[in-house]
Amino acid sequence: MINELIYMNGYGSYVWTAFAFTLISFVSLYVVVKVQYIKEKNKFITKFGTLNSKRAAFAKTQSINKEILSNTSNI
Amino acid sequence: MFKYFEPSKIFSITSRAPKYVLTLFIIVLTIGLVEALILSPEDYKQSHSVRIMYVHVPAAWISIGIFSTITILSLIGYIFKIRNFFLISKSLAPSGFLFTIIALVTGSIWGKPTWGTWWAWDARITSMLILALFYTIYLIAWRIYDNDDKVLKVTTIITILGIINVPIIKYSVDWWNTLHQPASINILSKSSIHVSMLYPLLIMTAAFALFSLLIFLMKYNTELIKIKNKGLDRL
Numbered sequence: 001m002i003n004e005l006i007y008m009n010g011y012g013s014y015v016w017t018a019f020a021f022t023l024i025s026f027v028s029l030y031v032v033v034k035v036q037y038i039k040e041k042n043k044f045i046t047k048f049g050t051l052n053s054k055r056a057a058f059a060k061t062q063s064i065n066k067e068i069l070s071n072t073s074n075i
Numbered sequence: 076m077f078k079y080f081e082p083s084k085i086f087s088i089t090s091r092a093p094k095y096v097l098t099l100f101i102i103v104l105t106i107g108l109v110e111a112l113i114l115s116p117e118d119y120k121q122s123h124s125v126r127i128m129y130v131h132v133p134a135a136w137i138s139i140g141i142f143s144t145i146t147i148l149s150l151i152g153y154i155f156k157i158r159n160f161f162l163i164s165k166s167l168a169p170s171g172f173l174f175t176i177i178a179l180v181t182g183s184i185w186g187k188p189t190w191g192t193w194w195a196w197d198a199r200i201t202s203m204l205i206l207a208l209f210y211t212i213y214l215i216a217w218r219i220y221d222n223d224d225k226v227l228k229v230t231t232i233i234t235i236l237g238i239i240n241v242p243i244i245k246y247s248v249d250w251w252n253t254l255h256q257p258a259s260i261n262i263l264s265k266s267s268i269h270v271s272m273l274y275p276l277l278i279m280t281a282a283f284a285l286f287s288l289l290i291f292l293m294k295y296n297t298e299l300i301k302i303k304n305k306g307l308d309r310l
Contacts, residue, residue, distance in 0.1 A: 008123030018127045018181040040300040
């Protein structure tokens with residue numbers, strides 16, 4: 001059973017390579033996009049921290065800014 | 076109606092959705108892989124090499140679907156001046172590009188045992204390669220003109236030119252003599268594929284669609300935060 005699953009009548013190398021390529025591509029794109037997301041979010045948090053209290057209060061009136069600050073681990 | 080597409084209104088949904096989509100994607104992909112690699116039967120002619128179809132075909136379908144969606148959104152966005160549609164298009168492009176590459180590479184791997192060659196300049200394969208080139212040009216355009224209003228015009232023109240290639244991809248196997256087989260699945264007529272192969276194919280398509288949704292949501296959120304970062308600079 002296991003041997004048949006691996007060798008697949010001699011086609012195993014082709015089938016497994018195709019599936020492995022697909023899954024590796026998925027993981028790679030996911031990691032790249034996640035790193036970009038974390039980078040932008042950290043940049044936002046840093047910039048927000050440098051605002052004076054008046055500007056920070058104004059920025060917080062926008063719901064989207066509050067959402068970004070509150071969702072620290074949403075992915 | 077378009078006010079519902081305001082980024083500030085939908086961010087609360089798009090920022091929470093990825094974790095649920097990721098969970099659902101893992102579940103559907105696991106079922107799809109078990110079906111595709113273990114439970115589905117081998118083909119009487121192609122033997123086990125037919126299993127490559129379960130990654131090749133969904134990738135090709137979704138890459139074409141995403142490009143068509145990008146074109147429609149860009150056109151509507153350009154006509155009605157809805158910037159958010161461009162943001163959605165930009166966020167869809169990376170997964171569309173990846174699926175085009177997967178379709179090309181897995182098609183090439185499938186070609187070796189089936190046709191005896193890794194690559195042939197036949198109509199279907201060449202038109203898919205052209206689609207990959209259009210995705211590349213589209214993504215490069217965003218990189219070059221990101222902070223410029225020109226980007227909306229340039230990317231719309233690229234998608235309009237690129238969409239001409241989509242019917243060519245679809246009908247290339249009917250219009251020309253190609254190595255590539257004609258379509259086995261038709262929405263309007265009876266499909267020539269057996270249900271024991273059709274179900275795994277549909278499950279894998281659902282898994283791939285969920286993956287593109289996941290990447291889209293993550294990329295869209297990143298783009299929104301990028302805009303908000305610029306907004307903080309102006310405060």
